[in-house]
Amino acid sequence: MHVKALRQSGLLNAAGNQQFDAQIKLLRKVLGVPVAVVSLLEEDKQVFAAHRGLPAAWAERGETPLTHSFCQYVVKEEEYLRVEDARQHPVLKDNLAIDDLGVVAYLGVPLRLPDGTTVGALAAIDSKPRDWTDEELDLLSSVAEVVVDKMATFISELSWRSMFEQLREGISVGRVVRDDQGRIIDWLYVEVNNAWGELVGIDPKAVVGRTVRDVIPGIEDAWVNEFAEVVETGNDIRFTRQVGPLNRWYDGYCQPTGPDTFIVLFMEVTDRVAAQAALNAVQSFTTRRQAALIEIGDRLRATTDPATIVRIAAEVLARALGASRVGYGVVDPIEDTIDIMADWCAPGVKSLAGLHRFRDYGSFIDDMKRGESVIITDVEADARTSAASRALLDMSVRTLVNVPLMEDGQLAGMMVVHYDQLKPFGRTEEDFVRAVADRTHAALDEAEFVAAQKLRDGEISHRLKNSMAMVQAIAHQTLKGDDIADRRSAFSSRLAALANAHEMLIHRTWDGAPLRDTIVSALEPHGDANRFTLDGPDVELTAKQALAVSLAVHELATNAIKYGALKASAAPCRSVGTSSRVTRASTSSNGPGESKAVLRSPSPQAKALDPSSSRGRCRPISRDR
Amino acid sequence: MGFAKQRVLVVEDETLVRMAIVDRLEDEGFTVFEAANADEAIDILINNLDIRVMFTDIDMPGGMDGLKLAAAVRDRWPPVKIVVTSGYRYVRDDEIPAESRFFPKPYDPDAIARVVRSMAAAK
Numbered sequence: 001m002h003v004k005a006l007r008q009s010g011l012l013n014a015a016g017n018q019q020f021d022a023q024i025k026l027l028r029k030v031l032g033v034p035v036a037v038v039s040l041l042e043e044d045k046q047v048f049a050a051h052r053g054l055p056a057a058w059a060e061r062g063e064t065p066l067t068h069s070f071c072q073y074v075v076k077e078e079e080y081l082r083v084e085d086a087r088q089h090p091v092l093k094d095n096l097a098i099d100d101l102g103v104v105a106y107l108g109v110p111l112r113l114p115d116g117t118t119v120g121a122l123a124a125i126d127s128k129p130r131d132w133t134d135e136e137l138d139l140l141s142s143v144a145e146v147v148v149d150k151m152a153t154f155i156s157e158l159s160w161r162s163m164f165e166q167l168r169e170g171i172s173v174g175r176v177v178r179d180d181q182g183r184i185i186d187w188l189y190v191e192v193n194n195a196w197g198e199l200v201g202i203d204p205k206a207v208v209g210r211t212v213r214d215v216i217p218g219i220e221d222a223w224v225n226e227f228a229e230v231v232e233t234g235n236d237i238r239f240t241r242q243v244g245p246l247n248r249w250y251d252g253y254c255q256p257t258g259p260d261t262f263i264v265l266f267m268e269v270t271d272r273v274a275a276q277a278a279l280n281a282v283q284s285f286t287t288r289r290q291a292a293l294i295e296i297g298d299r300l301r302a303t304t305d306p307a308t309i310v311r312i313a314a315e316v317l318a319r320a321l322g323a324s325r326v327g328y329g330v331v332d333p334i335e336d337t338i339d340i341m342a343d344w345c346a347p348g349v350k351s352l353a354g355l356h357r358f359r360d361y362g363s364f365i366d367d368m369k370r371g372e373s374v375i376i377t378d379v380e381a382d383a384r385t386s387a388a389s390r391a392l393l394d395m396s397v398r399t400l401v402n403v404p405l406m407e408d409g410q411l412a413g414m415m416v417v418h419y420d421q422l423k424p425f426g427r428t429e430e431d432f433v434r435a436v437a438d439r440t441h442a443a444l445d446e447a448e449f450v451a452a453q454k455l456r457d458g459e460i461s462h463r464l465k466n467s468m469a470m471v472q473a474i475a476h477q478t479l480k481g482d483d484i485a486d487r488r489s490a491f492s493s494r495l496a497a498l499a500n501a502h503e504m505l506i507h508r509t510w511d512g513a514p515l516r517d518t519i520v521s522a523l524e525p526h527g528d529a530n531r532f533t534l535d536g537p538d539v540e541l542t543a544k545q546a547l548a549v550s551l552a553v554h555e556l557a558t559n560a561i562k563y564g565a566l567k568a569s570a571a572p573c574r575s576v577g578t579s580s581r582v583t584r585a586s587t588s589s590n591g592p593g594e595s596k597a598v599l600r601s602p603s604p605q606a607k608a609l610d611p612s613s614s615r616g617r618c619r620p621i622s623r624d625r
Numbered sequence: 626m627g628f629a630k631q632r633v634l635v636v637e638d639e640t641l642v643r644m645a646i647v648d649r650l651e652d653e654g655f656t657v658f659e660a661a662n663a664d665e666a667i668d669i670l671i672n673n674l675d676i677r678v679m680f681t682d683i684d685m686p687g688g689m690d691g692l693k694l695a696a697a698v699r700d701r702w703p704p705v706k707i708v709v710t711s712g713y714r715y716v717r718d719d720e721i722p723a724e725s726r727f728f729p730k731p732y733d734p735d736a737i738a739r740v741v742r743s744m745a746a747a748k
Binding site: 458461462464465466468469470471472473474476477542544547548551552 | 638639640641642644645646648649684686712713729730731732734
């Protein structure tokens with residue numbers, strides 16, 4: 001194990017001779033032997049970590065097979081071996097080393113590392129028989145201790161070295177560079193490990209001897225100043241910082257190692273920092289979004305004006321998103337148009353309020369109709385808008401976001417968000433826009449409802465007042481003369497006729513009524529419908545006209561019952577006619593108070609007639625009793 | 626009476642309501658012209674320069690409502706005094722010509738008669 005590690009380091013092969021050469025030389029001189037070796041034992045051979053005095057052929061090889069090894073016995077027995085004459089030795093007498101290497105006398109001691117393993121032997125060899133003294137053995141053992149010490153040191157250095165190279169953390173050893181005044185202005189790479197190369201993305205072999213400013217041009221001054229401080233103060237530091245030119249983040253530790261040197265141990269944390277930044281962005285966006293929604297809620301409550309509602313929502317949304325324009329529009333899915341009710345625009349961006357045709361700006365309306373948001377990060381690059389990108393760019397639209405608002409499966413409204421620069425737009429932002437669009441739509445609905453309610457209330461009040469005015473007119477017209485009983489009954493029946501006409505109109509939501517229906521309805525309380533003949537084309541009356549006609553017909557019918565045709569119960573009454581140009585409802589009766597009325601429809605055709613004629617003939621309705 | 630009947634104009638599209646106030650004003654001794662809308666009113670004013678008072682409803686069909694009619698009459702026939710009524714709205718003083726009067730509907734015909742009489746008598 002150890003031998004392998006020692007050999008793999010290459011140090012034994014190249015510099016090893018140097019490492020132990022002094023000890024070998026010393027042995028040869030003190031013991032007066034021609035050959036001395038440091039032999040390391042492997043499974044099938046011995047390797048000389050150091051040697052002197054071997055025959056040239058073997059010296060060059062630096063190793064021998066086990067057939068030529070005395071040292072193997074020292075290692076196996078973990079005990080010294082003292083041989084005066086190998087040729088006489090029961091075990092060694094046939095060893096090939098005797099002839100090939102000229103080994104006759106041999107004195108060897110084991111090389112035992114501090115952990116107890118014996119890795120080889122240190123041996124003195126003579127080519128003639130020799131009687132080794134105890135003093136000579138002691139001397140050899142002492143030299144062996146020095147060799148073992150050196151080996152232990154080397155192995156520990158090697159393990160540090162291997163750790164250095166195998167660490168996943170990056171390590172760099174640096175030396176500061178000073179200017180004329182002694183100020184630290186840069187630092188040199190003295191050594192870096194393999195991990196450094198991976199973490200920095202630069203070949204580690206290419207940086208030793210160069211300065212950090214040279215290796216990473218444009219690197220932040222902090223990377224020099226902070227390590228300079230470590231060197232100047234002797235205090236170690238921790239850091240988490242980006243190397244801008246590499247666009248990577250590092251988390252690490254720097255400590256001084258000498259007057260001008262320091263060592264840095266670091267990890268790359270780009271992903272962690274990016275994830276944290278993304279999380280922060282999301283959190284801060286979430287906070288901003290909540291604040292924006294609350295603000296919209298508060299401010300929308302205070303208004304019922306549609307344009308103001310849209311402006312408020314647009315402004316708050318634009319601020320939260322950093323958009324250059326936000327608007328809300330009502331979509332006409334048949335015409336493919338959008339009427340942008342109002343918008344908020346950043347300074348220098350012009351308003352797009354008004355009517356627009358989708359097809360003028362590309363082909364994304366079809367996506368919208370399916371209820372899908374359209375997010376075009378770059379109007380120049382996106383196939384849906386690239387043909388119309390000139391027009392869009394002229395309107396300061398580089399990134400375009402349209403979020404549809406569906407109502408009963410139909411595209412009803414749309415929130416429009418524009419950026420005059422490229423802007424990545426994600427799911428979170430889209431959801432936010434949708435939330436604001438929903439709120440805007442709801443507020444507009446509410447405002448419309450309130451406005452309609454107001455209008456309805458006003459309309460009801462108006463009708464009521466007009467009805468009152470009418471009742472008053474009837475009262476003033478009716479309650480004249482002395483016969484109170486007669487007048488009271490006339491008043492009641494007129495009010496009944498008015499109520500009747502109201503009833504008819506309410507069924508038509510007060511939109512007016514055809515002349516024929518109006519007359520039929522007014523005649524109904526006055527007996528058998530078979531007794532009236534109506535002819536002529538039908539004419540549409542306004543609500544006001546229908547009321548007046550109803551009351552007039554009521555008067556005529558009342559007169560006819562009192563004095564005319566309807567007095568005799570059997571005879572049918574031919575009485576009501578209309579002509580195409582002038583609507584004419586007339587009742588003739590044969591009785592003494594003959595009455596006749598012509599009602600004119602105030603339609604455009606009727607205007608041509610002298611108004612005084614209508615007036616003059618109308619008035620007898622109520623006057624002829 | 627030792628003087629010719631004074632002439633007044635009633636503008637109201639609701640026939641019955643118009644008839645009622647016209648009767649009331651005739652009973653008061655005026656000669657009363659009737660119009661159902663602003664156009665008719667202007668025709669009558671053109672042909673009868675001695676009309677002293679116009680009583681008009683605001684809410685009428687056609688392009689010109691009672692307020693616009695009142696303003697037009699004040700411009701073209703300054704001597705004509707104006708009384709305005711409406712069931713739909715209250716009218717602020719600055720919406721009708723100076724020296725005009727407004728009565729909300731339903732109005733008291735006697736009050737209208739009194740105001741018209743005093744306006745017609747004023748020089």
